[in-house]
Amino acid sequence: MPDPNGFLRYPRRLPARRPVPVRIRDWKEVYPAATDELIREQATRCMDCGIPFCHEGCPLGNRIPDWNDLVRTDAWAFASEALHATNNFPEFTGRLCPAPCEAACVLGIGSDPVAIKQVEVEISNRAFARGYVRPRPAPERSGRSVAVVGSGPAGLAAAQQLARAGHAVTVYERDDAIGGLMRYGIPDFKLEKQHIDRRLDQLAAEGVVFRTSVNVGVDVTGEQLRADHDAVLLACGALAGRDAPETPGRSLRGVHLAMAHLVAANRAVSGRAAGPPAIDAAGRHVVIIGGGDTAADCLGVAHRQGAAGIHQLDLYPEPPQARDGARDPWPTWPWVLRTYPAHEEGGDRLFAVAVREFVDDGTGRVRAVRVAEVGVEKVAGRRVVTVAPGTERELPADLVLLAIGFEGTEDQPLLAQLGVVRNRAGAVDAAPDWRAADGVFVAGDMHRGASLIVWAIAEGRAAAAAIHSYLGGVGSLPTPLDPSARPLTATC
Ligand SMILES: Cc1cc2nc3c(=O)[nH]c(=O)nc-3n(C[C@H](O)[C@H](O)[C@H](O)COP(=O)(O)OP(=O)(O)OC[C@H]3O[C@@H](n4cnc5c(N)ncnc54)[C@H](O)[C@@H]3O)c2cc1C
Ligand code: SF4
Numbered sequence: 001m002p003d004p005n006g007f008l009r010y011p012r013r014l015p016a017r018r019p020v021p022v023r024i025r026d027w028k029e030v031y032p033a034a035t036d037e038l039i040r041e042q043a044t045r046c047m048d049c050g051i052p053f054c055h056e057g058c059p060l061g062n063r064i065p066d067w068n069d070l071v072r073t074d075a076w077a078f079a080s081e082a083l084h085a086t087n088n089f090p091e092f093t094g095r096l097c098p099a100p101c102e103a104a105c106v107l108g109i110g111s112d113p114v115a116i117k118q119v120e121v122e123i124s125n126r127a128f129a130r131g132y133v134r135p136r137p138a139p140e141r142s143g144r145s146v147a148v149v150g151s152g153p154a155g156l157a158a159a160q161q162l163a164r165a166g167h168a169v170t171v172y173e174r175d176d177a178i179g180g181l182m183r184y185g186i187p188d189f190k191l192e193k194q195h196i197d198r199r200l201d202q203l204a205a206e207g208v209v210f211r212t213s214v215n216v217g218v219d220v221t222g223e224q225l226r227a228d229h230d231a232v233l234l235a236c237g238a239l240a241g242r243d244a245p246e247t248p249g250r251s252l253r254g255v256h257l258a259m260a261h262l263v264a265a266n267r268a269v270s271g272r273a274a275g276p277p278a279i280d281a282a283g284r285h286v287v288i289i290g291g292g293d294t295a296a297d298c299l300g301v302a303h304r305q306g307a308a309g310i311h312q313l314d315l316y317p318e319p320p321q322a323r324d325g326a327r328d329p330w331p332t333w334p335w336v337l338r339t340y341p342a343h344e345e346g347g348d349r350l351f352a353v354a355v356r357e358f359v360d361d362g363t364g365r366v367r368a369v370r371v372a373e374v375g376v377e378k379v380a381g382r383r384v385v386t387v388a389p390g391t392e393r394e395l396p397a398d399l400v401l402l403a404i405g406f407e408g409t410e411d412q413p414l415l416a417q418l419g420v421v422r423n424r425a426g427a428v429d430a431a432p433d434w435r436a437a438d439g440v441f442v443a444g445d446m447h448r449g450a451s452l453i454v455w456a457i458a459e460g461r462a463a464a465a466a467i468h469s470y471l472g473g474v475g476s477l478p479t480p481l482d483p484s485a486r487p488l489t490a491t492c
Contacts, residue, residue, distance in 0.1 A: 002046055002047060002069055002072070004047075015033070024303045026304075033125060042115040043071035044068075048068070052065050054104055060086045060454060060480050067082045071122075077130070080123055085478075089457055093117075094122075095195070104330075137205065145230050146230065148169060148232075151171050152180020153182065153456040154180075154459050154460040156200075158460035158464040159460075166474075170208075170209045171210050172216050173212050183270075187265065187297050187300055188269050216414050218413060221417050234446055235446060236409055236414070237409065237446055238408050239259070240407045241258070242402075243257065249366065258298050258402055262298060265301045265305065282307070284398045284399040287310075288310065289313050290314070290403030291314035295403035296342045298403055310348070311348050312350070313354075314350065314352070315376060316351065319338075323336060352375065353372065353374060354371065355370070356371060359394060366400055369397045371395060372388065418436075425449055427446065443462070444459050447483065461480060461481075462481040
């Protein structure tokens with residue numbers, strides 16, 4: 001029985017972010033840890049609804065009211081158990097998820113939703129600190145083996161589920177470190193990498209073998225992998241960056257895809273790169289094109305690198321501050337202004353503007369970006385952009401970062417070797433049993449297109465359940481999804 005007055009007694013409260021002048025001088029996470037008291041208060045706001053819509057919002061089907069009540073009653077070990085029952089990696093989602101569960105929380109109809117994500121991350125922090133996270137190796141080996149290609153959250157969730165079911169799992173990763181986009185895409189101020197490393201220790205102790213710097217399809221063929229293992233799971237992500245080749249001046253020096261900037265910066269922070277990052281915002285006038293997670297991450301990195309000035313451009317008009325109930329009724333994912341901590345740190349955010357040209361300084365290097373105000377409409381399902389006459393102007397720019405999305409999974413030799421094709425959106429389709437070809441399964445961004453960590457974990461768990469059954473494993477593994485499942489609308 002929850003506290004019936006909890007939400008009346010306590011307002012929604014989060015721990016204060018570290019002060020801007022302090023945090024932009026380092027790469028540490030923006031949010032400090034919260035006290036037990038604060039988190040208990042926040043968990044006490046949960047009404048334990050008869051129909052908990054937060055479940056509907058969460059792709060993992062996290063048992064949110066259960067762990068809220070366990071936190072309220074100070075039963076942290078049980079809360080950790082309930083949380084890990086549906087989510088392999090709450091330390092990642094608790095830090096990084098946009099929390100569709102909170103958008104669907106019943107309390108959000110007339111008040112602020114429960115701070116579900118904060119409760120989640122605090123359970124996971126205490127679970128590691130207090131030793132509740134321990135290896136859970138399989139009691140018996142199945143004698144079957146699985147290759148997982150790609151070590152992002154989808155590959156890792158599947159690897160853990162399969163290893164715990166007794167299968168011999170090898171994860172192949174072409175980068176020099178495990179973690180997928182969480183390792184070199186997402187900066188440390190959102191996710192410090194020790195959180196990945198300590199989880200990997202658990203997976204290794206459960207028997208998962210990691211092979212880094214192996215580009216499957218090149219260093220080892222798909223056919224070889226198929227011959228060496230009883231099943232293959234492809235979890236290669238959706239890393240084909242969208243470019244703007246038609247924009248005049250795109251080939252100028254100083255104009256880059258956002259991921260080139262982020263990867264270089266994250267490698268430098270990790271100490272794995274020799275010298276400073278190849279693309280550095282220090283002292284530069286930076287223009288970031290795009291309005292999502294990737295753009296906000298470039299913004300935070302540029303602040304920390306010491307940019308002279310930053311503009312972030314969004315093609316779309318500024319969204320409202322609060323849910324427009326007529327357009328996005330509760331409990332759907334609302335179109336609202338998403339302000340990330342990086343925005344609080346500085347920079348100018350411009351909405352409803354489009355880039356007309358990257359301007360040459362006369363030496364083949366960018367010196368400015370010419371922009372114009374625009375309107376965007378959907379006509380017969382297609383996006384139509386109209387330029388407002390007389391609104392063109394230049395923004396100073398000696399570093400331009402294109403954070404305008406991804407075009408699906410990369411076209412790479414591995415696909416043909418395994419008889420797998422990309423669809424028109426650049427993703428790889430799966431049958432209802434998660435199979436993309438004979439003995440070959442697919443999950444995560446590679447299957448659904450650029451999405452979210454929570455979806456990658458959910459798909460990894462679901463594909464693992466399908467592989468377990470394909471291998472004739474004993475019993476069945478839990479699965480939150482079928483492959484045609486789509487988000488309520490939350491994507492990054
Ligand atoms: C900058 C940025 C910030 C983001 N921020 C957030 C956020 O805050 N919250 C959130 O929920 N989501 C965020 N996302 C999205 C999230 O990171 C992805 O949805 C998620 O990582 C997808 O997981 P995945 O396992 O499918 O693939 P990925 O994490 O992309 O991992 C795929 C891995 O496969 C490897 N690989 C590919 N081909 C091969 C091969 N042939 N051989 C061996 N290895 C191979 C790649 O090197 C990569 O490591 C962000 C994305 C970006 C780009
Ligand atoms: S919808 Fe909100 S208030 Fe209701 S059970 Fe879920 S978290 Fe608690």
